[in-house]
Amino acid sequence: MDWLHDLLARDVLRGLGEWSDHAIRWIATFFDQQSKPLATLSAVITVLMAVATVLSWLRRRLAVARGAEARLLLSTPTDSATLNRYSARAVTVLGRDREWGELLRFLKAESAFCWLQLAGSGGQGKSRLALELIDQAQGKGWVAGFLDVEDIRRFGDGWTKWWPDRPHLIVIDYIIGREAEIKPVLQGLARRARLIRRRRRGRVRVLLLERQRWDRGGIGGARHAVGGADSAPAIAGEARAEWFIRLAEHHDGSDAVLMESRFERGVIELCKLDQAALVEIVRAVARQAAPAPEPMLPDAALIAEQLARIDGEGRPLYAYFLGQMLADGGQNTGWQRDDLLAATLNREQGARWRRCLGEGDLPCLGDGSGAERMAVLATITGGLDCVDAVRRGLLSPLSSTLRRQVLVLVDGCLDQCATGPSHQIPPVLPDLLGEWFVLSAFDKGVAPEELMDRAWRLAPRATAGFLQRIVQDFPEHPVTALLLELAPPEPPAWEALVEAASTILAHLHRARRPFPEQMTRALIAAAETGDGRAMSNLGVCYHTGQGLPVNLREAVRWYRRAAEAGVGRAMTNLGLCHERGDGVVADPAEAVRWYRRGAEVGHGRAMVHLGVHYSTGQGVPQSVEEAVRWYLQGAQAGDGRAMALLGICYQGGQGVARDIDVALDWFRRGAEAGDCGAMVSLGVCYHTGQGVPLDLRMAECWYRRGAEAGSEVARQRLGLIQSETDKARPEVAALGVEDIRTSQPNFTYIQA
Secondary structure, three states, X not given: OHHHHHHHHOHHHHOHHHHHHHHHHHHHHHHHHOOOOHHXXXXXXXXXXXXXXXXXXXXXXXXXXXXXXXXXOOEOOOOXXXXXXXXXXXXXXXXXXXXXXXXXXXXXXOOOEEEEEEEOOOOOOHHHHHHHHHHHHHHOOOEEEEOOHHHHHHHOOHHHOOOOOOOEEEEEXXXXXXXXXXXXXXXXXXXOHHHHHHOOOOOEEEEXXXXXXXXXXXXXXXXOOOOOOOOOOOOOOOOOOHHHHHHOOOOOXXXXXXXXXXXXXXXXXXXXXXXXXXXXXXXXXXXXXXXXXXXXXXXXXXXXXXXXXXXXXXXXXXXXXXXXXXXXXXXXXXXXXHHHHHHHXXXXXXXXXXXXXXXXXXXXXXXXXXXXXXXXXXXXXXXXEHHHHHHOOOOOOOOHHHHHHHHHHHOOOOOEEOOEEOOEEOOOOOHHHHHHHHHHHHHOOOOHHHHHHHHHHHOHHHHHHHHHHHHHHOOXXXXXXXXXXXOOOOHHHHHHHHHHHHHHHHHHHHOOOOOOHHHHHHHXXXXXXXXXXXXXXXXXXXXXXXXOOOOHHHHHHHXXXXXXXXXXXXXXXXXXXXXXXXXXXOOHHXXXXXXXXXXXXXXXXXXXXXXXXXXXXXXXXXXXXXXXXXHHHHHHOOOHHHXXXXXXXXXXXXXXXXXXHHHHHHHHHHHHOXXXXXXXXXXXXXXXOOOXXXXXXXXXXXXXXXXXXXXXXXXXXXXXXXXXXXXXOOOOOOOOHHHHHHXXXXXXXXXX
């Protein structure tokens, strides 16, 4: 019936009645001119009217059927009484004016379909901003809300047939572990964008909420300085996240359709919130949570100092936690992150248990009660369907009393169904608190082996996603290391861990934590199955000695296998080996050949290396103009180092007309993309007043960010600006290309 549906959807048949009237008049005139019998004319007219009636009926029936098949359900969370839930809206959104403006522009964009990611670490407020945008869209008559996996499954293959007759804002939270369900949504809409455009009222926006930026890579590697100075080029990175690669059609995340349909850069990242906004959040939450109207609060400077000690990332969620502790009379000026999380967890759960269950046997974290164990299991798996778990033999039936206790513990809905409290147990939220709840329960006595075994069997991908989050948020916690060493019990669970291995190792690397043996084995298993990304990453491990002994020949072997599979970053790293003589004979021309191959498949860092070679004349004729051309291509591919080098060219007039404003723009874009060289360059501009007013505070800020990203040059300049004798001396020169190259950290990033 699809061909009939498409036929009847054509514009030429939409006005079927008018078309048939013209046809009938023409036929009548024709027969009249030919002096045909009136009876014949009447018969023809009757047949045409019958056909028109049948086609019109079929069109209406298909429209009804289409509407039934493509009924898209979007949900909006109900208000929560718990202040820590984003749906509670305890405080007006503060300090996100720039990001909010970008979201509004996303909503107003002219394109029929486009997508955008809202990124940021846990607790930065992604879901809250998405909820505000949903409200904004609904107020303008849009269909807007969150789309969960169950609704996606109910919608089936409707994405290939859907004709939205109203503007839609679709928000999808939690991508990792759900890529298989979400991919048809994004791919189907992106491929139907031109058809949707014909329905001018049916614009569609998809907002993806995920911590890791889609254009940021995975595993990083400490550079192995074999025969190279600190200025040696770094091991190549890839501007694609593992979860995004699984949404794309190409194995390395290159997807022309998705790239064409993204909104601007395709990502808004929520970074450190302004200190004044954080302090205001603390005060506002404290006023709401305090039993008295005006709680006695420390002054703003002390609150800011406490927040900086608790969380260096400036996340508003920690301000919510601190506000509630201060409202309860906690005047501890030495709060640490773990103290605050433990106190918040005890406050939330204790208050709910007393309110809902009375003063009976109140739970104690780590007591191993049935309710606590089920709450831990639900939090690891992202929610627990008790009926399904019992049917699969992974749980014994839970009594009505036990289900009620679990729901109270996790702050679930206590509405009664036919068999008592709900069989659907949600996780402890928000994520940071849920992760801390699980780690604390295991740390205080709950045995992890049995619960992790059940979690892997119940929801392997969700469990792998949970491990990724705790490694990102609590990499140094001893329980995190313990959980990473527990072997999955069956092939589907092992496969899920293998898929997550690169991302887990990336988080461990950034936290300077050792690679567990099991994670390295998972990476090897993925590489041996022919996974190009894993092969490339395994080459990095052998190249840098992370998780495996340094073996440059093995590194080259895995890079070559991955390059033959078409992985651009492997081509780039293979070129680097030929440039430096790592595991092969040094050969600049061969290095350029591999860089060129990597650039041809769209790898941004390969373009950077090509540009540097043209700049220096190694392996190719020297051409500053050609270098600029490759830097520009690398910048357009999203590579932050290319943006930094392009800024240097505009700053010094190398291959382009000198333009400090354009240089500053590229420095900012490179810094936003995470390049420490761009951060240092911005710091230099503020330090010397180049293109911006001289501002030592801003210079120090950018130097600090570069130092935190691992740049030795940034650390040196940070010390310079902090010295008592420093007066923003004019001899603090701007960075050159070599400075940018040496400003990179002693580790780099590559895509999983």
